[in-house]
Amino acid sequence: MLKFLIFVLIPITLILLAVFYEGMMELYKQEKEEEKNIVREGMEGYLDQKYGRGKVKIFKSILDAEGNERYLIYLPHYEWFKAPKYQWYEVYATHNGYQHREIQG
Incomplete structure (x- = not known):
C-alpha cells in the first residue's frame, strides 16, 4: 500500500500541480x-x-487661480546601491492638451 502511494499518487499529484501552476x-x-x-x-x-x-x-494636485487643476509629479531614477534621484515636474492642462515643465530644485 505504501509503495502504491509513493509510486502512483505522488507523481500524479506533482503533475496536477505543474498543470495548475502553468495555467495560473x-x-x-x-x-x-x-x-x-x-x-x-x-x-x-x-x-x-x-x-x-x-x-x-x-505627488499632489493643485488648483490654480483660474480653477484649473495642476499636478506635481516625480520621476525616480534608480542607480546601483544608491538612493533614487527624483526629477520633479508640473503637469497642467492647456487648450491643446497637457503640458509639463521641469521644476528645478
Missing part, C-alpha cells in the same frame, strides 16, 4: 498583456504616453 502563469501573463493595452484618457493618458505606464508618481 498563463492567466497572469494574459492579465498583464491586457493591462498594457488599456488606453487611459486625460492626464493619466498623457503621463503614460510621455513617460511610460507607471513610471511617474503623482
Whole structure:
C-alpha cells in the first residue's frame, strides 16, 4: 500500500500541480498583456504616453487661480546601491492638451 502511494499518487499529484501552476502563469501573463493595452484618457493618458505606464508618481494636485487643476509629479531614477534621484515636474492642462515643465530644485 505504501509503495502504491509513493509510486502512483505522488507523481500524479506533482503533475496536477505543474498543470495548475502553468495555467495560473498563463492567466497572469494574459492579465498583464491586457493591462498594457488599456488606453487611459486625460492626464493619466498623457503621463503614460510621455513617460511610460507607471513610471511617474503623482505627488499632489493643485488648483490654480483660474480653477484649473495642476499636478506635481516625480520621476525616480534608480542607480546601483544608491538612493533614487527624483526629477520633479508640473503637469497642467492647456487648450491643446497637457503640458509639463521641469521644476528645478
